[in-house]
Amino acid sequence: xxxxxxxxxxxxxxxxxxxxxxxxxxxxxxxxxxxxxxxxxxxxxxxxxxxxxxxxxxxxxxxxxxxxxxxxxxxxxxxxxxxxxxxxxxxxxxxxxxxxxxxxxxxxxxxxxxxxxxxxxxxxxxxxxxxxxxxxxxxxxxxxxxxxxxxxxxxxxxxxxxxxxxxxxxxxxxxxxxxxxxxxxxxxxxxxxxxxxxxxxxxxxxxxxxxxxxxxxxxxxxxxxxxxxxxxxxxxxxxxxxxxxxxxxxxxxxxxxxxxxxxxxxxxxxxxxxxxxxxxxx
Amino acid sequence: xxxxxxxxxxxxxxxxxxxxxxxxxxxxxxxxxxxxxxxxxxxxxxxxxxxxxxxxxxxxxxxxxxxxxxxxxxxxxxxxxxxxxxxxxxxxxxxxxxxxxxxxxxxxxxxxxxxxxxxxxxxxxxxxxxxxxxxxxxxxxxxxxxxxxxxxxxxxxxxxxxxxxxxxxxxxxxxxxxxxxxxxxxxxxxxxxxxxxxxxxxxxxxxxxxxxxxxxxxxxxxxxxxxxxxxxxxxxxxxxxxxxxxxxxxxxxxxxxxxxxxxxxxxxxxxxxxxxxxxxxxxxxxxxxxxxxxxxxxxxxxxxxx
Numbered sequence: 001x002x003x004x005x006x007x008x009x010x011x012x013x014x015x016x017x018x019x020x021x022x023x024x025x026x027x028x029x030x031x032x033x034x035x036x037x038x039x040x041x042x043x044x045x046x047x048x049x050x051x052x053x054x055x056x057x058x059x060x061x062x063x064x065x066x067x068x069x070x071x072x073x074x075x076x077x078x079x080x081x082x083x084x085x086x087x088x089x090x091x092x093x094x095x096x097x098x099x100x101x102x103x104x105x106x107x108x109x110x111x112x113x114x115x116x117x118x119x120x121x122x123x124x125x126x127x128x129x130x131x132x133x134x135x136x137x138x139x140x141x142x143x144x145x146x147x148x149x150x151x152x153x154x155x156x157x158x159x160x161x162x163x164x165x166x167x168x169x170x171x172x173x174x175x176x177x178x179x180x181x182x183x184x185x186x187x188x189x190x191x192x193x194x195x196x197x198x199x200x201x202x203x204x205x206x207x208x209x210x211x212x213x214x215x216x217x218x219x220x221x222x223x224x225x226x227x228x229x230x231x232x233x234x235x236x237x238x239x240x241x242x243x244x245x246x247x248x249x250x251x252x253x254x255x256x257x258x259x260x261x262x263x264x265x266x267x268x269x270x271x272x273x274x275x276x277x278x279x280x281x282x
Numbered sequence: 283x284x285x286x287x288x289x290x291x292x293x294x295x296x297x298x299x300x301x302x303x304x305x306x307x308x309x310x311x312x313x314x315x316x317x318x319x320x321x322x323x324x325x326x327x328x329x330x331x332x333x334x335x336x337x338x339x340x341x342x343x344x345x346x347x348x349x350x351x352x353x354x355x356x357x358x359x360x361x362x363x364x365x366x367x368x369x370x371x372x373x374x375x376x377x378x379x380x381x382x383x384x385x386x387x388x389x390x391x392x393x394x395x396x397x398x399x400x401x402x403x404x405x406x407x408x409x410x411x412x413x414x415x416x417x418x419x420x421x422x423x424x425x426x427x428x429x430x431x432x433x434x435x436x437x438x439x440x441x442x443x444x445x446x447x448x449x450x451x452x453x454x455x456x457x458x459x460x461x462x463x464x465x466x467x468x469x470x471x472x473x474x475x476x477x478x479x480x481x482x483x484x485x486x487x488x489x490x491x492x493x494x495x496x497x498x499x500x501x502x503x504x505x506x507x508x509x510x511x512x513x514x515x516x517x518x519x520x521x522x523x524x525x526x527x528x529x530x531x532x533x534x535x536x537x538x539x540x541x542x543x544x545x546x547x548x549x550x551x552x553x554x555x556x557x558x559x560x561x562x563x564x565x566x567x568x569x570x571x572x573x574x575x576x577x578x579x580x581x582x583x584x585x586x587x588x
Contacts, residue, residue, distance in 0.1 A: 015486065019380045023387070026377060027394040033454065034397065036420050037409055052423045094302040101298035105291075113299055120310055124515050124570065126538075127563040130545050130556050131316035132309070134328065154309035157302055186294050215402035217518050222546070233404035237522065240408055250412060258405050265400045269393045272400060273462055280459075280504045281466045 037258070040251035048247045063248035067256055071242075072227065076235030077260075083145050083231060084214045087152035088206050094153065095160030095205060096198065100190060102161070103168035104176070114165060120158035121279070125151065129222055136223060147223040148231070152216070156209040159279050163208070167201035168194070207268075207275030214261065232257055314567075321564045325556035338561035342544075348558060354532055355540040362449055362536065363513035369453035371505055374460030379490065381461070382468045392465070396458035403455065407522030410451035414438045414523075438523060441533040448523045448534055455519075460505045467501030468494060496586055503581040507574050514570050517542065537566050 040048050041063060042056035067073050101107075102114050125132070132151070133142075141147040171194065179189050220234040230238065236257055243249045265272050321338050324331035342348045377395060381388050398406065413420040414437040422434035437447040471494065479493050495502075517538030520528065526543055528535025545559030 016383065016385055019383055020385055020387075023377070023380050023385070023391045027391050029454070030394045030398060030458075033409060033413065033420075036413075049418045052418075052420050053427070094305060097298040098302040101295050105295055107292075107295055113303065116303065117306070120306055122571075122574075123310060123314055124511065124567065125310060125313070126515060126517065127541075127567045128310075128313035128317040130560050130563065131313040131320055135313060135316075137328070150305070150309050154305055157306055161302070186291065211400055215404070217402065217404045217522075233402045236402075236404055236408065247412065247418065250408075254405055254409055258401055261400050261402075262397070265397060266393070269396070273392075273396055276396075276399065277459070277462050277466065280463045280508065281501070 034258070034262070037251055038255050040247065041255040043248055043251075045245075045247050048251070063246070063252040064256065066246075066249050067239075067252045071239050071253070072230075072235060073239070073253065073256060075228065076230055076232045079145070079229055079235075080214060080232040083148050083152070084210060086145075087149050087156065087213050088209055090149065090153045091156040091160050091209055092202055092206060095157055095164055096195070096202070098157070099161050099164030099168055100194065100198075103165045104190075104194070114161070117158050117161040120154075121162065125155055126218060129218075133222060142223055143226045143229060144223075145229060148216075148219055151219050152209075152213045156213070159208055160205040163205050163278055164198065164201050168198060171197055203271060204275045204278055207271055208278055211261070211272075211276060317560060317563050317567070320556065321560035323557065323560075325554075325560075327554055328556070334557075338557040339565070342558045342561050342565065348544075351532070351535065351540055352537075352562070355528070355535045355537045358445060358528075358534070358536045359514050359516065361445065362452075362516055363510060365446065365449045366453060366509055366513060367506075369449065370457050371460045371509055373453070374457050374505070375464050377457070377461040378464035378468060379494075381465050392462070395461050398455050399458040401455065403518040404522055406451060406455045407519050410447075410454075411438065411523050414447055439530060441530055444524060444530060444533045448520055451523065452516075452519050460509075463501045463505050464498055467498035471497050496584070499581065499585040503578060503585065506581060507578050510574050510577060511570055514566060537562070541566065 036052065039054075039056050040052070042058055042060050043063075044060075047054070047056065098113070098117065102110050136142055136147045139147075141150075175193050176189055179193050184193075215233060216231075217233040217237075220231045224230055224234065227235075227238070236253060239253055240250060243253070320330075322333055322335060324334045324337070342352050381392055381395075412418075416422060416434070416436035416439060419437075421437060422431075425431055425434045435443065437443050475493065475497070476489075479489050483489065515538055516536050520534050520536055520539055521542070524534030524539075526539060528539050541559060541562045544555050544562055547553050547555070
């Protein structure tokens with residue numbers, strides 16, 4: 001009896017040890033490229049080629065300063081902030097409006113409207129890029145941030161309405177009914193009573209949209225040619241061409257571009273993970 | 283009194299739902315419907331010509347040189363789908379199982395595996411392009427450091443390895459996603475079921491194959507379907523790492539790249555060709571829609587409701 005217990009614990013320990021080794025190995029593979037990228041930003045070409053894995057002299061910020069001073073990095077970053085910020089604001093406003101109406105009121109066609117938004121979840125808008133291009137040209141929106149913002153809003157709305165409707169439905173009726181008894185109108189009930197309760201779902205919806213919009217490359221590639229309007233991922237490809245032989249500067253550019261979202265992710269990892277998998281987990 | 287209240291309520295609801303629906307119609311539904319119509323017209327640059335029935339479809343499917351390129355790209359998409367199924371979803375399932383045991387440090391490993399997912403495809407593509415550099419890249423440097431220098435090669439520069447190299451970069455980028463979706467599925471399995479299994483058998487293999495795998499079927503459905511859609515929409519990573527022509531020699535050409543080249547021109551042929559481009563888009567769209575519905579329906583059938 002005792003012997004079997006011992007062999008059992010040994011077996012679990014061996015198994016757990018194997019799992020731990022696999023996890024550690026995987027985390028090394030996941031993190032090493034990012035660490036090498038950051039290290040290389042502080043190295044000269046010669047150092048990158050001779051000792052790619054060594055810890056650099058972190059006071060050597062020459063490459064980083066070159067990216068900061070000689071490229072349009074800050075301009076691109078600013079454009080990405082404007083486009084992403086405006087898109088998220090519009091998505092949250094429009095998404096909450098639709099979700100609130102679907103979730104809080106009974107009216108004919110509400111089910112159909114929800115279905116309409118859900119159908120949008122599955123449509124790959126990339127494949128409609130030719131009509132979109134012609135449409136944007138007719139609207140005079142080629143080389144305008146608005147073209148990007150409008151597209152991101154349209155692609156972001158389905159998941160947002162989906163998440164927000166589920167959440168708003170789960171809110172209790174009592175507060176709303178009490179306010180209605182007191183004679184508050186519908187707009188006031190929505191604005192001052194319900195919306196403050198919806199904030200947690202808004203955070204999830206915002207995070208779920210912010211990553212793909214901030215990172216998008218495809219739509220700027222089609223709609224933006226003016227250098228002054230380029231977003232960060234798009235600008236990054238331009239600048240990689242210009243500094244093609246100076247690897248320290250290339251790694252500095254990548255590091256500076258990746259850093260904001262990496263820092264945000266480390267600070268809010270739980271919200272990021274919940275937000276980005278929210279659509280896939282029932 | 284009551285009727286005016288009712289119209290007021292109706293107006294209020296309309297004010298809430300009409301603007302978001304209008305946005306969706308204008309920038310999502312209308313362009314997609316137009317894409318279908320456009321494929322049946324002749325195009326001269328940006329100007330629409332005559333209605334030509336299925337000529338555009340015939341060209342991209344059966345006429346040289348379109349047909350050859352379509353088939354070449356399509357084969358690559360199929361390879362990408364199966365390779366990522368193993369590297370991304372398969373590995374993701376194993377990693378999810380490891381994290382599910384909640385050993386010491388699991389929280390750290392969970393954050394690490396998801397970190398690349400938040401990065402832009404552009405950053406991932408450019409970074410791995412530098413890593414794959416034949417002389418100065420970190421991949422060959424690693425091989426030399428561990429004494430496997432003979433395996434060092436120009437990963438992105440030769441036909442035999444280029445597509446696989448991009449697939450590996452994609453797996454590194456995205457493996458965290460299936461991992462955490464599977465993990466969430468495993469964490470939802472009621473502990474009573476797992477306790478009951480523990481009474482019956484000590485074998486982890488039996489537990490995983492007979493109990494856990496069937497119970498995470500909803501996660502598998504989502505992850506498989508998303509991978510399918512992603513693999514046949516694949517564009518940004520091959521565009522960054524292989525270039526718009528799918529170099530070398532079309533070895534990394536996929537449908538997304540070919541569609542982009544046909545529609546908007548490339549470095550070698552710079553004219554827009556909206557007719558065949560639209561036909562390609564419609565074909566890709568229909569293929570994705572039909573196959574992913576079949577996958578979803580078939581996988582849904584094996585899901586068990588608890």
